[in-house]
Amino acid sequence: MKMAATFIASIFLSMTASAADVPTFNKDIAPILYQHCATCHRPGEVAPFSLLTYEDAAKRAKLIASATERRFMPPWKPEPGYGKFANERRLTDDQIALIRAWAQNGAPEGAPGDKPPLPGFTDGWQAGKPDQILTMPSSFAVASSGHDLFRCFLLPLNLDRDVYVSGTEFRPGNRRIVHHALVYVDTTGAARARAGRDGSYPCFGGPGVPGVNLIGGWVPGTVAQPPSKEFSRFVPKGSDVVVQIHYHASGKPESDQSSVGLIFSGPPKKGRTGAMVVGGRLDIPAGDPHYVVKGQLVLPRDVELAGISPHAHYLGKEMKVTAYLPDGTSIPLIWIKDWDFNWQGSYPYEKPIGLPKDTRIELEYIFDNSENNPRNPSHPPVRVKWGEQSTDEMALAFLVLLLPTPDDADAFGRQIVIQYFEAFLYEGMSIDDLPFEIASPQRERLLQALRFFDRNGNRVLDSDERQALLRIFGANK
DSSP: OHHHHHHHHHHHHHHHHHHHHSOOIIIIIHHHHHHHTTTTSSTTSSSSSOOSSHHHHHTTHHHHHHHHHTTOSSOOOSOTTSOOBTTOOOOOHHHHHHHHHHHHTTOOOOOGGGOOOOOOOOOSOSSOOOSEEEEOSSOEEEOSSSSOEEEEEEEEOOOSSOEEEEEEEEEOSOTTTEEEEEEEEESSSHHHHHOOTTSEEEOSSSOSSSSEEEEEEEOTTOOOOOOOGGGOEEEOTTOEEEEEEEEOOOSSOEEEOOEEEEEEESOOSSEEEEEEEEOOOOEEOTTOSOEEEEEEEEOSSOEEEEEEEEEOOTTEEEEEEEEEOTTSOEEEEEEESSOOGGGOOOEEEEEEEEEOTTOEEEEEEEEOOSTTOTTOSSSSOOOEEBOSSTTSBOOEEEEEEEESSHHHHHHHHHHHHHHHHHHHHHHTOOGGGOOTTSOTTHHHHHHHHHHHHOTTOSSSOOHHHHHHHHHHTTOOO
């Protein structure tokens, strides 16, 4: 009898211990969802359903477990160990295991006292009251279904004076359909000439005009940063703001009328500039499942790398960017194994990375132009070269660089132009191949020089023409 009682007691204790080990929504799952998912999965946001309540999450427990197990959600593409980024959305292995165990055990709710408070989200302008607010002149309609749309909107600044912008904040008008946005300044009037009567035009992969400078962006989950007076950006009078917005359907007809807020300040005290690592001349054969392209940029002086933005289109499969220092060591900057154009983003580092002069930054991108690529826009596959259209491709890594003074940033930009010259000429490209992404006035200088030195008019610089151009620009060592 005593043995039977002991046996029953051991079973009861085992069951009690097992029940205690089962994760619950209130204690284990809600903190994960509130931190990593609720930014998008809440009423009025871009995600198709909310995950704020137990009822919302429990009926989708298996879906949540599957999506997190495959790391499809939350959307965070960079691999761990290849750059430490601010505001990472990546779940740990332990968090994924908790969600899986919760779903497998019937998704229990748990004790009410274990539930954390609902997360708070700031309404209105997050970075402070803007000095100027620019709003789309009219709402833009998005159908209930169909392909994603990429649209550029012209927002004239109408300034009668030069200004310095220390803060940029994009505010989506309809978070259910705005997938992401990029904010540019156009000092050339090219976007104004291209925009239609409604002040917009279709664009893909970028603003579709040369001479624009990126000053901000937004993706779901973005936390607007406070103004950075030390790194303010010069914006001359007569400039326009151009916003490229990526829209996707929500299942019903929608419309959007987004805004941009700008905060002004005095001139910068420190230097901030951008540079690009550009892949070589793209010429991807139809059907090629593993086309590799490489590119590099050598830093002409000491800098701090504040952020990185890889860019390709639908054929992109994998990309890696690495910094090789003069002492022989290397620093991994970013690695994305499963590129998805719909989830590209800008990745600011948790702390700026110091890179000394003569550091070589290399990119290696892999493209899949086969029928097996479900994102391939062409069926059957066709030969693909560099270009702005969705059926074209690109291989870029945008870098945000910090320098001690604005003069240092200007000098850095001039030195980078020489590298663009050398790389362009080494590739043997024609004038027509010059990428739009090279910022103005750099691109205009390149075009003018190339046309001037193209003495025989074949739009390609021959050997003697190349040497003459490089001597003029001091790039011939």
